[in-house]
Every structure is written in C-alpha cells, then in structure tokens.
Amino acid sequence: MAVGEAFQGQIHPVAGVRLATVASHIRYADRLDLVLVELAESAETVGVFTRNRFCAPPVELARAHLTATTARYFVINTGNANAGTGAAGRQAAETCCAALAELAGVPVAAVLPFSTGVIGETLPVTKVINGINAAFAVFSEDGWAQAARGIMTTDTRPKLVSERLTIGGKSVTLSGFAKGAGMIKPNMATMLSFVFTDARIERSLLQQMLNRVVNRSFNRITVDGDTSTNDSCMLTATGCGELTLSSLDSTEAIAFMQALDRLCRMLAIAIIQDAEGATKFITIDVNSGRSSEECLHVAYAIAESPLVKTAFFASDPNWGRILAAIGRAGIDDLNIEAIAVYLGEHQIVANGARYSGYTEAQGKAVMAQEAITVRVELARGDCNETVWTSDLSHDYVRINAEYRS
Amino acid sequence: MAVGEAFQGQIHPVAGVRLATVASHIRYADRLDLVLVELAESAETVGVFTRNRFCAPPVELARAHLTATTARYFVINTGNANAGTGAAGRQAAETCCAALAELAGVPVAAVLPFSTGVIGETLPVTKVINGINAAFAVFSEDGWAQAARGIMTTDTRPKLVSERLTIGGKSVTLSGFAKGAGMIKPNMATMLSFVFTDARIERSLLQQMLNRVVNRSFNRITVDGDTSTNDSCMLTATGCGELTLSSLDSTEAIAFMQALDRLCRMLAIAIIQDAEGATKFITIDVNSGRSSEECLHVAYAIAESPLVKTAFFASDPNWGRILAAIGRAGIDDLNIEAIAVYLGEHQIVANGARYSGYTEAQGKAVMAQEAITVRVELARGDCNETVWTSDLSHDYVRINAEYRS
Numbered sequence: 001m002a003v004g005e006a007f008q009g010q011i012h013p014v015a016g017v018r019l020a021t022v023a024s025h026i027r028y029a030d031r032l033d034l035v036l037v038e039l040a041e042s043a044e045t046v047g048v049f050t051r052n053r054f055c056a057p058p059v060e061l062a063r064a065h066l067t068a069t070t071a072r073y074f075v076i077n078t079g080n081a082n083a084g085t086g087a088a089g090r091q092a093a094e095t096c097c098a099a100l101a102e103l104a105g106v107p108v109a110a111v112l113p114f115s116t117g118v119i120g121e122t123l124p125v126t127k128v129i130n131g132i133n134a135a136f137a138v139f140s141e142d143g144w145a146q147a148a149r150g151i152m153t154t155d156t157r158p159k160l161v162s163e164r165l166t167i168g169g170k171s172v173t174l175s176g177f178a179k180g181a182g183m184i185k186p187n188m189a190t191m192l193s194f195v196f197t198d199a200r201i202e203r204s205l206l207q208q209m210l211n212r213v214v215n216r217s218f219n220r221i222t223v224d225g226d227t228s229t230n231d232s233c234m235l236t237a238t239g240c241g242e243l244t245l246s247s248l249d250s251t252e253a254i255a256f257m258q259a260l261d262r263l264c265r266m267l268a269i270a271i272i273q274d275a276e277g278a279t280k281f282i283t284i285d286v287n288s289g290r291s292s293e294e295c296l297h298v299a300y301a302i303a304e305s306p307l308v309k310t311a312f313f314a315s316d317p318n319w320g321r322i323l324a325a326i327g328r329a330g331i332d333d334l335n336i337e338a339i340a341v342y343l344g345e346h347q348i349v350a351n352g353a354r355y356s357g358y359t360e361a362q363g364k365a366v367m368a369q370e371a372i373t374v375r376v377e378l379a380r381g382d383c384n385e386t387v388w389t390s391d392l393s394h395d396y397v398r399i400n401a402e403y404r405s
Numbered sequence: 406m407a408v409g410e411a412f413q414g415q416i417h418p419v420a421g422v423r424l425a426t427v428a429s430h431i432r433y434a435d436r437l438d439l440v441l442v443e444l445a446e447s448a449e450t451v452g453v454f455t456r457n458r459f460c461a462p463p464v465e466l467a468r469a470h471l472t473a474t475t476a477r478y479f480v481i482n483t484g485n486a487n488a489g490t491g492a493a494g495r496q497a498a499e500t501c502c503a504a505l506a507e508l509a510g511v512p513v514a515a516v517l518p519f520s521t522g523v524i525g526e527t528l529p530v531t532k533v534i535n536g537i538n539a540a541f542a543v544f545s546e547d548g549w550a551q552a553a554r555g556i557m558t559t560d561t562r563p564k565l566v567s568e569r570l571t572i573g574g575k576s577v578t579l580s581g582f583a584k585g586a587g588m589i590k591p592n593m594a595t596m597l598s599f600v601f602t603d604a605r606i607e608r609s610l611l612q613q614m615l616n617r618v619v620n621r622s623f624n625r626i627t628v629d630g631d632t633s634t635n636d637s638c639m640l641t642a643t644g645c646g647e648l649t650l651s652s653l654d655s656t657e658a659i660a661f662m663q664a665l666d667r668l669c670r671m672l673a674i675a676i677i678q679d680a681e682g683a684t685k686f687i688t689i690d691v692n693s694g695r696s697s698e699e700c701l702h703v704a705y706a707i708a709e710s711p712l713v714k715t716a717f718f719a720s721d722p723n724w725g726r727i728l729a730a731i732g733r734a735g736i737d738d739l740n741i742e743a744i745a746v747y748l749g750e751h752q753i754v755a756n757g758a759r760y761s762g763y764t765e766a767q768g769k770a771v772m773a774q775e776a777i778t779v780r781v782e783l784a785r786g787d788c789n790e791t792v793w794t795s796d797l798s799h800d801y802v803r804i805n806a807e808y809r810s
Contacts, residue, residue, distance in 0.1 A: 051733070052729060052732035052733045053731070053732040053733070053734075053736065053737075053739045053741055054728045054729060054731065054732030054741050054757065055732070081725070083725060083728075083729075084724075084725050084728045084754070084757070084758055084759065085758055085759075086742075086756055086757050086758030087758075088758070089758070118725065119723075119725025119726065119728065119729060120723075120724060120725035120728070120758075120759055182712065183712055183726075183729065185733075224710070224711040224712060225709070225710070225711070226710050226711065226712050226726075226729060226730065226733070227729070227732075227733040228729065229725075229728070229729050229732060304630070305629070305630070305631050306629040306630070306631065306711070306797075306801070306805070307587065307588055307629060307631050307805055310801075310802055310805035310806045311805070311806070313802065313806050314805075314806035314807065316806070318524075318525075319489070319525055320486070320488060320489050320523065320524020320525035320634075321524065321588075321631075323459045323488075323489045323524065323525070323634070324457060324459060324488075324524060324588065324631060324632070324633065324634050325631065326458070326459065327457035327458040327459030327460070327632075327634060328456070328457045328458070328590075328631070328632040329458075331458065332458075334458045336458055336459050337491075349489070351491055352459065352489070352491050353489055353490050353491025353492075353493070353494070353525075354489065354490070354491075354525055392711075392802060393802065394799055394802050394803070396711070396715075396802075397715055397718065397797060397798065397799050397801075397802055398799070400711070400712055400715035400716070400719075401715045401716070401718050401719035401721070402719065
C-alpha cells in the first residue's frame with residue numbers, strides 16, 4: 001500500500017559490517033524478527049535517541065553502553081518494544097546484551113540493544129537468546145536485504161538505501177536501513193534507523209554529522225504526531241575503507257555530508273511513503289519565516305491536522321483547512337494578509353483569501369497525484385523548513401484499531 | 406451516531422429573547438440554515454472568539470460591533486463560514502448586518518453576524534438577505550428547538566440545554582444552544598455557542614463570568630486539535646427577569662456561576678458526544694501537576710493522539726500508547742517512575758510500568774463502555790485539569806473525506 005517506488009539502486013555492502021537475521025518467534029511464528037549487526041574493531045558508532053520521557057529500557061541501555069565504550073554489536077528485535085516495562089525491562093535488555101557479549105567475547109557495553117513492537121509487554125528473553133545463538137552462526141557481509149526486512153513491524157516494505165561514490169579520489173560507501181510506519185514524529189531520531197559507512201571518522205565529528213543530518217531528514221517527518229518510546233538512529237563509520245575525514249569543513253567532508261544527507265533523507269521519505277494507510281506523500285514547504293521554529297510550527301500544524309490529512313485522502317483541494325491550520329500554529333503576530341499558499345505549482349491563497357487566478361480544476365489536478373507539495377510563504381523573514389507527511393485514510397484507522405488486538 | 410443521551414430536560418424560554426429560523430438555501434435545499442436572535446433593549450451581550458489568526462470576517466465584525474455598541478440582533482448562518490474570504494467577505498457580512506439593521510430600525514453595529522460551514526467560498530448574500538426578510542416575520546419566544554437545529558452542520562443532533570432555578574428567592578432562567586462536531590479545539594470559545602439568561606448583569610461582570618466558565622467547558626474539549634476560524638461563544642443577560650447581579654462574590658453570583666458552569670459544560674460535553682464519528686466519550690483527568698499548563702499539555706497529548714484515539718475506537722486497553730503520549734507531552738523533568746495511570750477505576754500503571762495488580766480483563770471491561778475516564782497522577786504538584794474528547798473512527802475519516810466533496 002506504500003506510495004511511490006522503493007529504492008531501486010544497488011545495495012553495496014560496507015566493509016567492516018556483517019549482518020545476521022533470523023526468525024526467533026518473539027510475537028509471530030516464522031517471521032524474521034531478530035537482527036544482529038557486527039562491526040569491525042575500528043568502527044565508531046554514534047546515535048540520537050527519542051526524547052520521549054517514557055523512553056524504553058533498551059534505549060536507556062544503548063545510550064549508557066555507547067557512553068561507556070565503542071560499539072561492536074547491535075541486537076535488534078521486533079514484535080516487542082520492551083517499553084513501559086520498568087526495572088524488569090532493563091534487566092531483560094541487559095541479559096540479551098550479555099548473552100551476545102559472551103558469544104562474541106566482547107564487553108557487555110560493546111553490545112547495543114534495540115527493540116520495536118508492542119509497548120508494555122514483557123520481552124521473551126529466552127526466545128531472543130535462542131535467536132541470538134542462531135543468528136551468531138550466520139553472519140554475512142551481504143545480509144542487508146534480510147536485515148532491512150527483519151526490523152519491519154507494520155511496514156509494508158523494507159527501507160534500504162545505498163550509495164557508493166568517489167570523494168577526493170577515494171571510494172566511500174554508505175548503506176543504511178530503517179523501519180517505521182506509525183507512531184512517527186521522531187524527536188531526535190526515527191523509530192529505528194541504521195546507517196553505515198566505511199569511512200574513518202572520529203566519534204565527536206561523527207556525532208556532529210549525525211546531529212546535522214537528522215534535522216534535515218528524520219526530524220522532519222510525521223505520520224501522526226506520536227513520538228515513539230523507542231526511536232533510535234545510529235550512524236557507524238567502520239574505518240575499513242579508503243576515506244578518512246577529520247573536520248566538517250574539508251571539501252571531502254562537504255561531499256560526504258551531501259551523500260549522508262541524501263541517504264538519510266531517502267530513508268526518512270521511505271518511512272513516510274510507507275506510512276500506515278498512506279495513499280499520498282505530502283511535502284510541506286514553509287518559507288520566509290522569521291525563525292526555523294515558527295516555520296516548523298506552521299508545517300507541523302498543517303502536517304498533523306486530521307482535517308487536512310483527510311482532505312488529502314479524499315483528493316479534495318480543501319484549502320480552507322490549510323488556512324485554518326496555519327492560523328492556529330501559534331504565531332501571534334502573523335499577518336494573514338501577507339501570506340501566500342501554493343498547491344503544487346498553483347497559487348491558491350493571496351492576501352488571506354482565495355487567489356483570484358485559482359480554479360478548483362487546478363486544485364483537483366494536483367490533488368489527484370500521489371505526491372503533493374504544499375508551499376506556504378509567510379513573507380516575514382529568511383528561514384525555510386520542509387516537513388514530510390502522509391494522509392489520514394480508512395486504513396490508518398483500521399491498522400491502528402486492529403494492531404495489538 | 407452520537408454517544409450517550411441528549412439533554413432531556415425542559416427548555417425554558419428566556420424573557421427578552423426571541424428567535425426565528427428559516428431555510429434560505431445557502432448550501433442545501435430545504436435545510437434550516439438561518440437563525441435570527443432578537444434581544445431586549447436592556448440586554449447586555451459579551452463574547453469570546455477564536456484565537457485562530459485566520460479568523461473569519463464575521464468574527465472580526467462581531468468583535469468590532471460588540472465594542473461599538475450593545476447587541477440587539479444576531480444573524481447566524483450555516484452552510485458557509487465566510488472564512489478565508491478577505492475584504493469581500495467583510496463586505497458580505499456587513500451587507501447582511503445592514504439589511505437586518507434596516508428592517509429592525511437599529512444601528513448596524515447592534516447586529517452581530519455568525520457564520521459556519523465550508524471555508525473559502527463566497528457568502529451568497531442575496532440568499533441570506535432573503536432569509537433575513539423571511540425570518541424577521543416569524544420571531545417567537547419559543548423558537549429554541551428550531552434555532553438549535555438551524556445552526557447545525559455535521560452535527561447529528563441539536564445541542565440545547567436549559568435550567569430554571571431560584572436564587573435568593575428570585576427566579577432566574579438560563580438557556581443556550583451550540584453547534585460543532587469537527588474542527589473542534591476551541592481556543593477561547595467553541596464553534597458557535599449562544600447562552601442566554603434573564604438576569605440583569607452589567608457588561609464587564611458578564612465578560613468576567615464568561616471568561617471564567619469557558620476555561621472550564623468549551624476550552625477543555627478537543628475532537629481533532631483543529632481550532633476553527635469561526636469559533637464564537639456568546640453570553641447574553643437580558644435583564645428582563647427578577648435577578649440582578651453586581652459582583653462576582655455575592656452568594657447569588659456564586660449560585661448563578663454554578664448554574665452557568667453546569668450549562669456551559671453540558672453544551673461542551675454535548676459537542677464531544679456528537680463529535681464526528683464518535684463511538685466513545687472520553688474524559689481525561691490529569692492531576693497533581695505543578696501547573697494547569699503542564700496538566701493540559703499531558704491531557705491534550707493523550708486526547709489528540711491518533712494512536713490513543715484509534716485504540717479507544719477498537720476498545721483496546723493499549724495503555725502503552727497512553728504512556729507514550731504522556732512521555733512526549735513536553736515536560737522535560739517528568740519523573741516517569743512516579744506516575745500512576747488509571748483506566749476507569751483500575752490502576753494500570755505504577756512506577757513507569759504495568760501495575761502488578763492490573764489485568765487485561767479489567768482494561769477490556771472499561772474499554773467496552775461508551776464513556777471512559779483516563780486518570781493520570783503526575784505526583785509533582787497540586788494542579789488538576791480535565792479535558793473531554795472522542796475516539797478516532799472510520800466514520801471520522803469518512804465524514805471528513807466526504808464533506809465538501
């Protein structure tokens with residue numbers, strides 16, 4: 001049911017990364033639900049995590065482990081988010097990390113746990129450990145497609161992107177995968193996203209790079225305004241390739257950041273294209289605001305309005321609902337007479353009212369498309385922001401009414 | 406499709422108020438869509454209006470007229486919100502007021518216009534004026550039921566409440582009606598609400614009373630988080646009855662305020678019971694917060710979460726979604742270990758995890774009911790707030806996808 005095409009390019013393995021995916025029967029029989037990632041000793045990993053105050057025990061543990069040492073393994077399960085599980089949930093996550101650490105002969109803190117699925121149920125530790133044992137025997141440098149499938153929950157298709165390019169005469173590879181289709185309004189990261197490169201990049205620089213790109217990708221998407229308890233976005237530089245980066249300002253770093261930006265944006269967009277029940281992919285550009293913050297307020301007011309989202313589902317150019325959302329976005333001194341709104345290439349609003357040249361036929365033609373851009377010109381400053389979202393369909397309600405029942 | 410019973414009591418006319426309702430074919434044939442209200446010369450009227458920056462021309466005009474003089478007439482139309490219509494919309498609203506003023510022999514500013522319906526279309530002024538002419542001939546002191554029906558849009562039933570009581574040996578009557586089923590998150594007022602009493606109350610005191618009650622009624626409801634462009638909540642004291650109030654602190658005023666509070670809360674609750682697609686009526690109590698503001702943040706995060714709302718629609722006690730909503734409500738120093746959550750009379754969360762005594766059967770039993778209370782104890786202060794909301798059903802999507810198409 002996803003909107004648009006999935007990534008069609010070649011998936012390049014990343015030197016220094018091996019993957020293993022198995023079915024460990026956590027929630028469903030015979031469904032890939034456990035992924036292990038093994039990283040080279042030279043790898044540096046950084047992450048950004050949910051700002052939801054009810055962050056899940058595996059998120060707390062991953063954050064603590066990342067502070068303590070360098071990550072060598074990820075253990076990722078679906079079917080159970082191990083969230084809202086308190087002290088017992090922390091213990092369960094630790095036990096799983098310890099099992100993998102023992103098999104691999106690394107410190108427990110070198111293992112980072114990630115969980116996604118239903119909130120509030122006890123993690124079936126024995127099943128996870130059995131899965132870890134099985135997966136540990138099947139690591140492969142080519143396990144990307146299976147891993148991307150193995151982290152899915154309500155996703156209808158895997159989200160896997162890859163790019164190999166040459167920077168300053170040196171080859172560099174970036175590949176990554178993500179999952180997420182509902183409870184999506186990442187606040188520092190999306191549900192689960194893993195990006196890897198073979199470049200050598202020291203940790204504080206890598207963290208700066210990640211912080212910068214998430215604010216142009218994962219932190220700019222919303223399905224339902226619901227920030228997950230388990231959001232984690234990880235970036236690993238294995239140091240096993242040719243390229244070394246040591247500052248943000250070098251020509252090589254700028255080229256690398258552009259590629260990283262493309263990759264993360266493709267993953268973020270893939271999440272929205274596969275949003276629960278989505279029939280439309282909607283880009284909201286809010287331009288000429290006084291601050292990024294106010295542009296984002298307006299963009300999210302539109303993107304999260306159930307009335308705007310149902311109008312998109314109905315392919316109805318009901319621009320009055322867009323105006324109403326802009327008007328309640330919290331900008332107290334907004335001059336509505338100055339605002340312009342565009343639907344696709346057509347101006348629909350000028351001076352706070354319907355643009356004289358706009359026709360309903362123009363609006364209907366744009367709305368009939370799968371991918372739609374709304375552009376708002378606030379005409380009060382130089383800041384611009386873009387947010388991506390989906391529509392609100394019968395299937396969104398069906399999926400979320402049926403899920404867990 | 407509304408939840409629960411409509412108001413069953415007697416509707417008492419209010420001395421000094423006459424009403425007239427006709428079908429003027431604004432959007433649909435043969436549907437009551439135009440209501441006139443005539444107020445006695447002694448009447449004082451106050452209002453609170455939408456804070457949406459895109460407030461509709463009739464709202465701007467009603468506010469301006471109210472400042473200029475004392476209201477003698479309301480002209481209320483449905484089918485067209487006259488919003489997002491700019492200068493032409495202001496002109497249209499003025500023309501309608503002028504037509505009624507001329508018929509009645511009062512200044513134009515003594516007429517307050519109210520419009521509700523589709524946003525962004527030109528008000529058909531000639532139809533409205535024909536309707537005004539027809540209605541002016543049929544004013545009646547008993548026209549309450551028709552008027553409550555005449556302001557409906559996607560409402561499935563009229564919202565009309567009334568109370569006659571004796572205060573300090575004097576009889577006083579309060580009657581009121583409201584409309585609204587979607588685009589409901591009033592910010593100072595609800596879609597359209599009109600409350601009348603025969604007491605004599607001077608204007609500044611009347612405004613204080615209204616401001617106080619809306620923050621315990623209309624400003625505590627949400628269907629979809631979408632604040633309308635046309636919200637208006639009016640309170641009229643005709644001064645034609647026995648009771649006179651001159652301060653907020655008198656025993657009589659306290660008794661009157663309690664009745665006014667009951668009435669406004671009944672109207673606000675009637676809107677939620679009839680919310681678009683509603684199958685559940687949900688009360689969210691957030692207690693022991695440090696401020697009203699943080700209690701409201703938590704209450705609205707729960708009330709507006711599409712995931713929580715679909716879980717309610719599915720009668721699924723998916724308390725993990727409630728926890729996730731609390732966690733993203735913006736209280737940065739929230740201690741999740743201290744929080745308790747109750748579903749109906751059953752505790753479901755203690756210490757940030759499932760309460761040990763909670764069973765799924767308890768949750769399912771509460772969820773099977775039409776009216777459900779969620780109580781959150783933040784355990785960090787003395788402030789409490791209550792918000793009312795509805796669930797998110799297939800019918801919500803259907804109604805809002807079909808409306809205007």
